Amino acid sequence: MAFNPDELHKIKSYSRDQHVSVIYEYIVGNKSQEKVSALTGIEEWTVSSIIRAYNFNQNKTGSFRSGTDRGKYRGTERELVSKFVNLHYPGNVEARTTFADFIAKHKKQVAKPPAAPPRQTYVQRPVQQSPVQRSKPPVPKPAPAPRPVVYQPTASELYNKAIGLWNARNHNRDMVDGFRQAAELGHEDAPYYLAVYYRDRGHYGAENLQAAQGWFAKALDRGCRQAKLEYGDFYYELALNAKALKLYNTVVPSYEKAAKAGHSGAQNNLGVLYANGEGVTRNDQLAVYWFDLAAKNGNRFGMSNLAYRWMNGSGVQQNDVQALYWFEKAAGLGDEDAKKQCADIAFKLGRRLGKSTDEQDRKQAFDYCQKALLYGNQEALFYLAHSYANGLGVNQSYRQAAEYYEKAAQRGSAAAQNNLAVLYANGHGVTQDHGQALYWYEQAANNGSKVAMRNMGYCYKEGRGCPKNAYGAVHWFEKAAELGDEEARSQCAEGAYWIAEQFYKSRDVQEKGKAFEYFAKALKHGHDKSLLNLAVCCEYGHGVEQSYAKAIEYYQQALSKGIDKAYEWLADAYYQYGKEYDEEESYDEAIAMFEKAAEMDHEDAMIALAQCYFEGKGVNMDDHAAAEWYVKAAEVWSARTSAEEHYMEAAEKCFNHYEIERGLAWYERAADLGAGKAMVALGNYYFGEEDYNDDPEYETAIEWYLRALEQGDDDGEYHLYRCYIKLGEQAWENRNIEQAIAMYKEARKYGYGDSTKESLHRCYCHLARAAVDAEDYRLAAEHYEQAEEHDRLGEEEDAYIEKIGDHFYDSEDYYGAWNWYKKSGNLARQTGRAQNAIGLSYIRKNGKQPDFVQAFYWCKQAAEQGFSPAQYNVGGFYLNGDGVQRDFTNAVYWYEQAAKNRHKNSLHNLAFLYMSGMGVPQDLDQAEELLTAAYLQGFDNRTYRFTCKPLSPLRSLLARTASVKPSPLESMRTLYALKYPNEDGQRLLKFADFLVKERQCFELIYEIGLSYETGYSPLLGVRVESDMAKAFVYYKEAVDKAGDVRAIGKLGHCYRHGKGIGQSDERAIEAYKRGETLKDPESLNALGECYFTGQGVGQDYSKTFEYCSYAAEQGHAEAQYNVGFCYENGYGVERNERAALEWYVKSAEQGFALAEQQVAVCYELGIGVEPSPEKAREWLAKAGAKSSNASL
Known part of the structure; x- marks a missing residue:
């Protein structure tokens, strides 16, 4: 076995001494690998690797292990072995040197013995006689031995020895050399084994594959029977090894040779190459050709691949029947995927044929559905049940239908659940049971069946299987209607209207408010009469925010449908709407309606017409015409208001709009009719009241007040008194003291106490105030002292007195300041005021850096005296953390102390804390009560207007979450809007x-x-x-x-x-x-874009499509657009214009501008859809002026 270089790192992990021990014990000690492993403690696999690394073979074929040379190296010194290891340590040298050559070379260098004869594998040696040992005389040297005769083995002997090693699986160098020598000597089978040897090592490199082909060709040329028998297998295995190295110039010819020899695996794999375009030009027809051969030769992979071709129409015309045929063949051979495809295709064929009206087709459809179920398609249960229930392709059997419906229903089929419920409701194939019917209807409805939803509605409406329940009926009818069920829509409309009427009849405000919801449902589903009811709800704010605009829309729709009362109510709505929103277009229609009503002595219509002329709404402004209509309205027998009252109202409106001259004319009209109030109003104007007249005419005012007094006006004397006081003040301002005294005496005639004493008191106070305004506090103090000689100083002087006190404080006359502070009340209260003033002075005085610590100290002293403003200030210090550590609990305490005295700012801020839950448990009712109290104490009107709006969402939130507090975010927005509305x-x-x-x-x-x-x-x-x-x-x-x-x-x-x-x-x-x-969609989409542009990552369109798809499936609009772009242009996915359009539409429906524009382009150019200029314009209009920076 050759040494594998991959083992080098393992071998080098052992020390060289360990290497020496292994080699020494193996060669010198002549021990087996097992014994060497036991002696050295090194695992046997590593021992084997070390031996092979030094060019020793673990098959024990070296001469030192072959018998004749056994023990040849026994006695060799360990140092010599160590020298060998150090010289040939793995990786040190490339050439391999045997230990025998190393020893021989060593001996030449040391002892220089005569050269040994060359080592041969097969040598016949003569038997040598041992020399006789003699002591005397010396033995002469023996004659040199004759040269041995070298035996040359035959091809058969070489082959037989090599085949022995082959069969023993000792595929070493000796075996390869044996086969090679035998082949070179002409042996016919040796080339075949060399070919197989190199083929099986083809994964080591292309040279082995080339050698395998060469030797196999020689084997065929020599007529090797084994080569001929295994021709297909050889080239199939050769192709597999070549494909692992992607050597397609070898893969394709090898597969072709094996395929032509009838090898089904090669035929299938060659088809795969043509299908994928690997190593060859893609050719779907050739792929089908080779898949067909493989399939017909019994290859299940070929069968499955051929079936996919028939199913997808690749290389052949699409044919589900053929696809099913070959999938079944493959499934019969154990292909699990083929079984699944059989189930799907059979079901598909069954559904397709089931739509036919031909009875033969229906029978086939039934058979296909049975086959689909046999292969595991549970959807077929429903179609089998449907066939039995309706006798489609099979004899009708409700019992069988019920069995199949129940199986399908238990697996979640909504249609099966509904149909099973119908069988229970009618008693077909099962015992009639409305309870079971209701159960299965509900299961189907929850799974999205609109028919089941409608049936649920009927059950609740008619009380089948459950008590009658109008709300439940409407609920289910509405759900079905939303899915397009027209019958349910009609039922929903009737039911919703009935419920709405019951709610509207209630005296409970909340229940009356629910009527709008059900009237709206009734209208949504076609109940036109609901239009009038919805209009009334909008007009009066029942269950919806009050809106005349919405009411008018509903009234107009009702009028167009001829609904009774719509005409009259529409006119009134226009009047109200025009009055509130001042819309001329509404008044144009309202005038026409009011004129018709006025002809029938409708007072409100006449008043409305007068107001139209008065305000110029729909007509030219004409006060004369307005006055005539007011008179007509007042002359109606049921009139509620006189003409002079209308005139007064018109005058007030003019003054409110600063149309002074016009307003005076209306007041004079009323005065001419004897209206005393109009006379008073004219007097007030000339008096200069309410800032309408910057240049008062007190003499003219006195004339009108005298006329009012003659008409019996109760306030005439008071008004005259005011005029004379003003004249007195004018005289005073003009330094005409005598005239002032005279006017005060005239004022005294109208009964307002001791005029001299009071007027002088007022005069001095007036002078004192003027002095304070002029910052002449010493003079002001003198005037107040003079005023005190006539009457005590009233509370209205407190603010001015406090400024005088501040002046003494600024002059460091704290005792004087205290004396002035206490003039406005009892000592304790004014001591608190003084301390509070001292405290505030540390914040406000002379533009210096505020000293909140001193301010807090003095204000707290004042607060402890019970002084409400100081208590309010201390609460603010604690709330904001000014001069003291922030403490919401203490802030609440001091605000509560001030609130006990109805301090308006404290009431407001305490409400703020109750709403936020800071320093006190959150309590919206208490907050609203405090805000109301603050408003009643004169707090800014804006705050009270905000009490309902901010508290409403907080109340709603609390109602939804029961005891759970609203989120800090919602509380923050609400409270901040209340505290800082602008x-x-x-x-x-x-x-x-x-x-x-x-x-x-x-x-x-x-x-x-x-x-x-x-x-x-x-x-x-x-x-x-x-x-x-x-x-x-x-x-x-x-x-x-x-x-x-x-x-x-x-x-x-x-x-x-x-x-x-x-x-x-x-x-x-x-x-x-x-x-x-x-799984953040924003990040997923961004990753997809990065892979598209190659920003920060390697450009990879497939990953672009993958990431954008993940984000798009989560509803990310930009990602949906990007997926459409990939489909349209074929980036990372096969180009599919229809799929591109689908994704563009999904993105556009979320308002993504680029997607809207792209959908328009698709409809214009016919990308993925038939061209439609109308739809293109429609989508382009939706895009409008939008823009987006997002695109691939």
Whole structure:
């Protein structure tokens, strides 16, 4: 056995001393390999390898093991063996030297003995006589021995010895030399064995295959019987070895020779080469030819391959019958795949013939289905059952049908489950049992059978197998209708309308709201009367957000279908809609409707027409015409409002829109009709009330107030008093003190207390306020002291008094500040105010750096005095962590203390904490109550408007998740919208970052990164300035901290395109691979694109198709487009335009712009579909102005 170089590393793992021990014991000690292994402790396989490495043969054919030379090297020194090993250590020299040659050379160098005769394999040696030992006289030297006669063996002897080694499986050099010498001497069989020897070693190199062919040709030339018998097998095996080395110039001719000799394996393999184009030009016809020969020669692989050709129509015209024939042949020989194909094709043939109306075809269909079932196709159960139930190709038998249906049903066939239920319902082939029927209907329905869904609906409607249940009936009818069942659609419409009516009759608001859902279902499935009901729901907000626009749409549809009351209600809806949204187009139709109603003395219509003329909606603005319609409306016998009241309302609208002159005219019309309120309104205008008149005319105002007083207006005296006070103030402002006193005396006539005392008090207070506004606090203090001589200072002066106190504080007169603070209330409260003012001064004073620690100290002192604003401030310090460690619990405590005194800001912030669950258990009811209280205390109107909207989603979330708190993200968006309704997205992101760091809301990290990447986050609902560097940081944190799969693909994109970080293909691929293990579609698609372009990986279109397919199957729109692109252009997959179009459509249905454009191109050019310019334009219109950067 030759030495295998692959063993070299194993042999060299042992030391040279161990090598010496092995060689010494084997050659010098003349021991077997087993004994050498036992002595040296080296495994026998390694002993054998070492011996062969030094050119010794383990078959013991060397002369030192052949008998005559046994023990020849006994006595050789170990050092000499060591020298041999060191010289010929494996890998040191290429040429092999025998130990005998080494010893001979050594002896020549040392003792230089006479040369030994050459070693021959077959030598006849004469018997030599031992010399007689004599002591005396000296023995003369013997004469030299005669030269031996060399015997030359015959070809047969050489062959016989070689064949002995062959049969003993000692395929060594002696055997090969023996066969070669015999062949050279003309032996006819020796070349055959040499050919087989080299053929079996063909995997070592092409030279062995060439030698095998040469020797086999000689064997054939010499008439070798064995070569002729094994001609096919020889070339078949030769081809297999050549194919392993991809030597197709040897493979193809060898297979052809074997195939032509009738070798079925070669015929099949040659067919495979032609089918795949390996080593030959692809030729489907030749492939079929050789598969056919192999199959007819009994080769099961040839049978199976031929069957696939018939099945796919490759090289032959497609024929399932022929395919089934050959698959059955292969299956009979144990081919498991062929059995599966038999099952599928037989079932396919059965289904195809089963559609025929010819009875013979139906019989064949039944036979094929039986055959399919025999081979394991369980789908055939249903078609066998269907055949028995309907007598198709077999005698009708409900019992047999029931048996097959039940078997198919138990295997999950929805159609079988439904049909089995029908048999139970009708008692065909089984005992009638509605309960069993309902059970199987439900199984089928759950498996997607629309017929079963409809039947379930009837069961619930009619109470078959279950109690009657209108909701259940509608549920199942609707599911069937959604799958296209028209009968179920009609039933669903009727049932849904009936349920909706029951809900709408309820007085419970929530139940009434459910009516919309069922009216909508009824309309969806064809119940036109529901249009009117849906319109009413939209108009009044029952079960849906109130919307006149939606109501008008429904009313219009109802009117077009002639539904009663639609005309009148549509007119009213237009009126309401126009009034709210000011849409001229709606008013045009509304006017026409209102005019018809006005002809029948409809008061509201007349008022509406007056308002149209008043506002110029649908007509030219005409106050005269509006006034006429108002008068007509007031003259109706059932009128609810007088003309002057309409005039007053019109005047107020004008003033609200700052149409002052027009408004005055409407007030004068009302005044002319004797409306005292109109006179007061005119007086108020000239008085300068509500900022409508920047230049008050108090004398004119007095005239209108006097007229109102004559009409019995209760507030006339008060209004006159105000005018005289204003005139007095004007006199005061003009430094005309006497005139001021005179006006105050006139004011006194109208009964408002001691006018002198009060007016002077007010006058001084006014002067004091002016002084405060002028920052002359000393003068202000004097005026307030003068005012106190006439009356105590009222609460309305507190703000000004506090500023005076602040002035004394700024002047470091803390005692003076305390005296002024306490003027507005009791000592304890004002002490708190003073302390609070001191505390706030550390934040606000002189633009210096705020000192929150001192501010917190003084405000807390004030808070402990019970001063509500200070308690509010302390709560804020704890909430924001200003001057003290952030503590939500303490924030809640101090807000609650201030809230007890109805402090509006504290009520609001406490509501914020109750909504967020920070420092207190989350309680939305308490939050809403607090917000309402804040509003009632005068908190900004905007906040109260937000109470319903933000709380509604939180309430809905709590209702869905029972006791589970809403996610931090939902809470964050809701609470932040409430607290900062007009803030920008940057502040919201900071708040999100706070939730991540403080409350471990790691799910927000990805959303923050997305916001910075795109400039907008749909989930957070904010817009910010794009910043890819920040986006990268947050994406990386989302992966590292939260393990967010969504961020892995984004991180890869950053590395791949160098966005926010240095470009790195290696890191991008690393990220995408990580996403691949988590089946992230974004990462899978990106990997596919990288393999397409060769970015970071070797270009490989097959992997492009593989990765994009994985992502596309998960619904990734861009990946679906890429798969379509691969199919269209044949990248990594066989070109298939129809499949390309299917994937383009899937992507386009998700709104992917490139896919929409490509679908349009396919329909325009007829790629994968018949050309259709209409559909092309339709898809192009959908694409619109969209754009996408994604494509392969």
